[in-house]
Amino acid sequence: MHFETLSTYEKLSERAADFVAAQILLNPRSVLGLPTGDTPLGTYRQLAARHKAGKLDFSQITTFNLDEYLGLAPNHPQSYRYFMETNLFSKVNLPAQSTHVPGGIGEGDEMAAQYDRLLQAAGGITLQLLGIGHNGHIGFNEPGAIFTAPTHAVTLTPETIAANARFFQTENEVPRRAVTMGMRPILQAKKIVLIAAGEDKLNILQRALTGPITPEVPASLLQLHPDCTTLYTPEKPV
Ligand code: GLP
8 A cells, every 4th residue: 555645735636636646647548447526637637737738548448436426317416427528528528439437317326237247348447536434434445345246236324414514505405325336346356546635535545555454444455565656645625
Protein backbone atom coordinates (compact mmCIF):
# COMPACT_ATOMS: atom_id res chain seq x y z
CA MET A 1 0.00 0.00 0.00
CA HIS A 2 1.41 3.33 -1.08
CA PHE A 3 0.27 6.45 0.83
CA GLU A 4 0.76 10.09 -0.20
CA THR A 5 -0.31 13.26 1.57
CA LEU A 6 -0.94 16.25 -0.70
CA SER A 7 -1.01 19.78 0.69
CA THR A 8 -4.17 20.94 -1.12
CA TYR A 9 -7.31 19.49 -2.68
CA GLU A 10 -6.15 20.86 -6.04
CA LYS A 11 -2.89 18.93 -5.80
CA LEU A 12 -4.71 15.76 -4.80
CA SER A 13 -7.00 16.15 -7.81
CA GLU A 14 -4.05 16.71 -10.15
CA ARG A 15 -2.27 13.67 -8.78
CA ALA A 16 -5.35 11.46 -9.11
CA ALA A 17 -5.88 12.73 -12.66
CA ASP A 18 -2.21 11.90 -13.39
CA PHE A 19 -2.89 8.27 -12.48
CA VAL A 20 -5.95 8.12 -14.72
CA ALA A 21 -4.23 9.98 -17.57
CA ALA A 22 -1.14 7.74 -17.40
CA GLN A 23 -3.38 4.67 -17.50
CA ILE A 24 -5.21 5.99 -20.57
CA LEU A 25 -1.96 6.82 -22.36
CA LEU A 26 -0.48 3.44 -21.46
CA ASN A 27 -3.57 1.55 -22.62
CA PRO A 28 -6.13 3.58 -24.58
CA ARG A 29 -8.58 0.67 -24.22
CA SER A 30 -8.51 0.67 -20.41
CA VAL A 31 -11.59 -0.03 -18.31
CA LEU A 32 -11.95 2.64 -15.61
CA GLY A 33 -13.89 2.10 -12.38
CA LEU A 34 -15.31 5.42 -11.20
CA PRO A 35 -16.77 6.82 -7.97
CA THR A 36 -19.21 9.64 -7.24
CA GLY A 37 -19.25 11.95 -4.20
CA ASP A 38 -17.55 15.29 -3.61
CA THR A 39 -14.01 13.93 -3.50
CA PRO A 40 -13.58 13.00 -7.20
CA LEU A 41 -15.05 16.29 -8.51
CA GLY A 42 -11.62 17.95 -8.80
CA THR A 43 -10.20 14.88 -10.54
CA TYR A 44 -13.06 14.97 -13.07
CA ARG A 45 -12.47 18.70 -13.65
CA GLN A 46 -8.81 17.95 -14.33
CA LEU A 47 -9.59 15.12 -16.72
CA ALA A 48 -12.10 17.29 -18.61
CA ALA A 49 -9.53 20.11 -18.87
CA ARG A 50 -6.85 17.76 -20.17
CA HIS A 51 -9.27 16.40 -22.74
CA LYS A 52 -10.24 19.93 -23.81
CA ALA A 53 -6.56 20.78 -24.21
CA GLY A 54 -6.25 17.83 -26.60
CA LYS A 55 -4.09 15.80 -24.22
CA LEU A 56 -6.45 12.98 -23.36
CA ASP A 57 -8.51 10.77 -25.66
CA PHE A 58 -11.34 8.74 -24.11
CA SER A 59 -12.66 7.38 -27.41
CA GLN A 60 -11.68 3.75 -26.69
CA ILE A 61 -12.11 3.86 -22.91
CA THR A 62 -14.87 1.97 -21.09
CA THR A 63 -16.15 3.06 -17.67
CA PHE A 64 -18.05 1.29 -14.90
CA ASN A 65 -19.38 3.28 -11.97
CA LEU A 66 -19.38 1.85 -8.51
CA ASP A 67 -22.98 2.34 -7.55
CA GLU A 68 -26.44 3.84 -8.02
CA TYR A 69 -29.42 4.58 -5.80
CA LEU A 70 -32.38 2.29 -6.31
CA GLY A 71 -35.51 4.24 -7.16
CA LEU A 72 -33.87 7.14 -8.99
CA ALA A 73 -34.24 7.41 -12.77
CA PRO A 74 -31.11 8.28 -14.78
CA ASN A 75 -32.34 11.84 -15.32
CA HIS A 76 -32.99 12.44 -11.59
CA PRO A 77 -30.55 15.21 -10.51
CA GLN A 78 -29.39 13.14 -7.52
CA SER A 79 -28.86 9.92 -9.46
CA TYR A 80 -25.26 8.91 -9.95
CA ARG A 81 -25.85 8.57 -13.70
CA TYR A 82 -26.84 12.24 -13.76
CA PHE A 83 -23.81 13.14 -11.63
CA MET A 84 -21.46 11.37 -14.03
CA GLU A 85 -23.08 12.86 -17.15
CA THR A 86 -22.81 16.35 -15.65
CA ASN A 87 -19.33 16.14 -14.19
CA LEU A 88 -17.45 13.95 -16.64
CA PHE A 89 -19.21 12.11 -19.45
CA SER A 90 -20.55 15.23 -21.20
CA LYS A 91 -17.10 16.84 -21.01
CA VAL A 92 -14.97 14.15 -22.64
CA ASN A 93 -15.23 12.03 -25.78
CA LEU A 94 -16.47 8.85 -24.12
CA PRO A 95 -18.94 7.04 -26.42
CA ALA A 96 -22.30 6.82 -24.61
CA GLN A 97 -22.40 3.02 -24.97
CA SER A 98 -19.01 2.74 -23.23
CA THR A 99 -20.23 4.28 -19.98
CA HIS A 100 -21.92 2.05 -17.41
CA VAL A 101 -23.72 3.01 -14.21
CA PRO A 102 -25.88 0.40 -12.44
CA GLY A 103 -29.60 0.82 -13.22
CA GLY A 104 -31.66 2.71 -10.66
CA ILE A 105 -35.10 1.56 -11.79
CA GLY A 106 -35.95 -2.12 -11.80
CA GLU A 107 -35.33 -5.23 -9.74
CA GLY A 108 -32.06 -4.63 -7.84
CA ASP A 109 -30.63 -8.16 -7.83
CA GLU A 110 -31.36 -8.73 -11.51
CA MET A 111 -29.78 -5.45 -12.53
CA ALA A 112 -26.77 -6.19 -10.34
CA ALA A 113 -26.21 -9.60 -11.94
CA GLN A 114 -26.50 -8.08 -15.40
CA TYR A 115 -23.99 -5.38 -14.44
CA ASP A 116 -21.51 -8.01 -13.28
CA ARG A 117 -21.87 -9.87 -16.57
CA LEU A 118 -21.11 -6.69 -18.52
CA LEU A 119 -18.10 -6.03 -16.31
CA GLN A 120 -16.78 -9.56 -16.80
CA ALA A 121 -17.31 -9.29 -20.57
CA ALA A 122 -15.25 -6.09 -20.56
CA GLY A 123 -12.43 -7.99 -18.84
CA GLY A 124 -12.79 -6.37 -15.40
CA ILE A 125 -11.47 -3.04 -14.17
CA THR A 126 -8.01 -1.85 -15.20
CA LEU A 127 -7.86 1.19 -12.89
CA GLN A 128 -10.34 1.70 -10.06
CA LEU A 129 -10.68 5.17 -8.55
CA LEU A 130 -12.31 5.06 -5.10
CA GLY A 131 -13.65 7.40 -2.43
CA ILE A 132 -14.30 6.34 1.14
CA GLY A 133 -17.29 6.91 3.44
CA HIS A 134 -16.84 7.92 7.09
CA ASN A 135 -17.80 4.41 8.18
CA GLY A 136 -15.27 2.83 5.82
CA HIS A 137 -17.72 2.07 3.05
CA ILE A 138 -16.47 1.65 -0.49
CA GLY A 139 -19.06 2.29 -3.20
CA PHE A 140 -22.06 1.26 -1.09
CA ASN A 141 -20.36 -1.74 0.52
CA GLU A 142 -21.39 -0.94 4.06
CA PRO A 143 -19.85 -2.27 7.31
CA GLY A 144 -20.47 -6.00 7.48
CA ALA A 145 -20.23 -6.37 3.69
CA ILE A 146 -19.31 -9.82 2.44
CA PHE A 147 -15.79 -9.61 1.05
CA THR A 148 -16.49 -11.97 -1.85
CA ALA A 149 -19.75 -10.35 -2.93
CA PRO A 150 -20.31 -9.56 -6.61
CA THR A 151 -22.38 -6.54 -7.64
CA HIS A 152 -25.52 -6.62 -5.51
CA ALA A 153 -28.42 -4.64 -4.05
CA VAL A 154 -27.86 -3.19 -0.56
CA THR A 155 -29.76 -1.40 2.18
CA LEU A 156 -27.95 1.78 3.19
CA THR A 157 -26.97 2.38 6.83
CA PRO A 158 -28.53 5.30 8.72
CA GLU A 159 -25.03 6.85 8.79
CA THR A 160 -24.71 6.81 5.00
CA ILE A 161 -28.27 8.09 4.55
CA ALA A 162 -27.47 10.98 6.91
CA ALA A 163 -24.13 11.69 5.17
CA ASN A 164 -25.75 11.79 1.75
CA ALA A 165 -28.76 13.85 2.87
CA ARG A 166 -26.73 16.97 2.01
CA PHE A 167 -27.44 16.31 -1.67
CA PHE A 168 -31.22 16.12 -1.14
CA GLN A 169 -33.75 18.60 0.24
CA THR A 170 -34.58 16.37 3.20
CA GLU A 171 -33.12 13.18 4.63
CA ASN A 172 -36.43 11.45 3.86
CA GLU A 173 -35.77 11.81 0.14
CA VAL A 174 -32.53 9.82 0.28
CA PRO A 175 -33.21 6.38 -1.23
CA ARG A 176 -32.86 3.56 1.31
CA ARG A 177 -31.45 1.06 -1.16
CA ALA A 178 -28.78 1.01 -3.81
CA VAL A 179 -26.92 -1.27 -6.21
CA THR A 180 -23.18 -1.45 -5.66
CA MET A 181 -20.25 -3.21 -7.22
CA GLY A 182 -19.22 -5.74 -4.57
CA MET A 183 -15.81 -5.93 -2.96
CA ARG A 184 -14.87 -8.80 -5.26
CA PRO A 185 -14.99 -6.94 -8.62
CA ILE A 186 -13.44 -3.90 -6.92
CA LEU A 187 -10.52 -5.90 -5.55
CA GLN A 188 -10.06 -7.67 -8.87
CA ALA A 189 -9.09 -4.29 -10.39
CA LYS A 190 -5.49 -4.36 -11.55
CA LYS A 191 -4.74 -1.00 -9.93
CA ILE A 192 -6.61 0.99 -7.26
CA VAL A 193 -6.32 4.68 -6.36
CA LEU A 194 -8.20 5.72 -3.20
CA ILE A 195 -8.74 9.45 -2.71
CA ALA A 196 -9.79 11.10 0.55
CA ALA A 197 -10.05 14.83 1.28
CA GLY A 198 -10.62 16.50 4.66
CA GLU A 199 -9.36 15.88 8.17
CA ASP A 200 -12.70 14.26 8.99
CA LYS A 201 -11.61 11.32 6.78
CA LEU A 202 -8.27 10.78 8.52
CA ASN A 203 -9.58 8.63 11.36
CA ILE A 204 -11.35 6.15 9.07
CA LEU A 205 -8.37 6.14 6.69
CA GLN A 206 -6.07 5.14 9.53
CA ARG A 207 -8.46 2.42 10.64
CA ALA A 208 -8.88 1.15 7.08
CA LEU A 209 -5.23 1.18 6.08
CA THR A 210 -3.47 0.20 9.29
CA GLY A 211 -6.16 -1.48 11.44
CA PRO A 212 -7.53 -5.02 11.38
CA ILE A 213 -8.78 -6.34 8.05
CA THR A 214 -12.44 -6.80 8.87
CA PRO A 215 -15.84 -6.69 7.15
CA GLU A 216 -16.76 -3.99 9.69
CA VAL A 217 -14.44 -1.67 7.72
CA PRO A 218 -14.87 -2.67 4.05
CA ALA A 219 -12.00 -0.39 2.97
CA SER A 220 -9.63 -2.39 5.20
CA LEU A 221 -9.65 -5.07 2.51
CA LEU A 222 -7.59 -2.73 0.35
CA GLN A 223 -4.61 -3.71 2.52
CA LEU A 224 -4.60 -7.01 0.64
CA HIS A 225 -4.47 -5.42 -2.81
CA PRO A 226 -1.06 -5.62 -4.51
CA ASP A 227 -1.27 -2.23 -6.27
CA CYS A 228 -3.23 0.28 -4.21
CA THR A 229 -2.26 3.93 -3.75
CA THR A 230 -4.01 6.23 -1.28
CA LEU A 231 -3.96 9.98 -1.88
CA TYR A 232 -4.97 12.13 1.08
CA THR A 233 -5.23 15.87 1.67
CA PRO A 234 -6.42 17.57 4.85
CA GLU A 235 -8.22 20.15 2.70
CA LYS A 236 -11.91 19.51 2.01
CA PRO A 237 -13.08 19.31 -1.63
CA VAL A 238 -13.51 22.80 -3.11
C1 GLP B 1 -21.11 7.90 -1.26
C2 GLP B 1 -20.67 7.01 -2.44
C3 GLP B 1 -19.25 6.53 -2.28
C4 GLP B 1 -18.35 7.69 -1.93
C5 GLP B 1 -18.75 8.23 -0.58
C6 GLP B 1 -17.88 9.37 -0.09
O1 GLP B 1 -21.75 7.16 -0.27
N1 GLP B 1 -21.53 5.91 -2.65
O2 GLP B 1 -18.83 5.89 -3.48
O3 GLP B 1 -17.00 7.27 -1.91
O4 GLP B 1 -20.10 8.68 -0.66
O5 GLP B 1 -18.31 10.57 -0.67
P1 GLP B 1 -17.55 11.93 -0.55
O6 GLP B 1 -16.43 11.87 -1.53
O7 GLP B 1 -18.58 12.97 -0.93
O8 GLP B 1 -17.08 12.07 0.86
